[in-house]
Amino acid sequence: QVQLVESGGGLVQAGGSLRLSCAASRRTFSGYVMGWFRQAPGKEREFVAAISWSGGSTFYADSVKGRFTISRDNAKNTVYLQMNSLKPEDTAVYCCAARLGSSVRITTGYNYWGQGTQVTVSS
DSSP states (O other), rough: OOOOEEEOOEEEEEHHHOOEEEEEOOOHHHHHHEEEEEOOOOSOOOEEEEEEESSOEEOOOOTTTTTTEEETTTTTEEEEEEEEEEGGGOOEEEEEEEEOOOOOOSSSOOOOOOOEEEEEOOO
């Protein structure tokens, strides 16, 4: 069982930055791909970014490519999402998720989910 807890959300003006963190309870993170997803009011949950166990592979949704960066610190069992040049359309609840596997391009099959953190971008 993996428990995930997100933090770092908040209110920011358009063009600003935020860094989200996701702390995992499991002692070992070996073999887990970590991902970030978001869900805006009235919309389906959408994939944002994913990172491999080693951190050597990453994958982004087109809507955030070049603005968001996913990273991980396995010694701290923590994954980060650095969000720059934020836009009002980035407003959503952001959740991190984990699944066993190696491919970062598979955006389904995540087994473990955090509760989410709210990100609000004002215009």
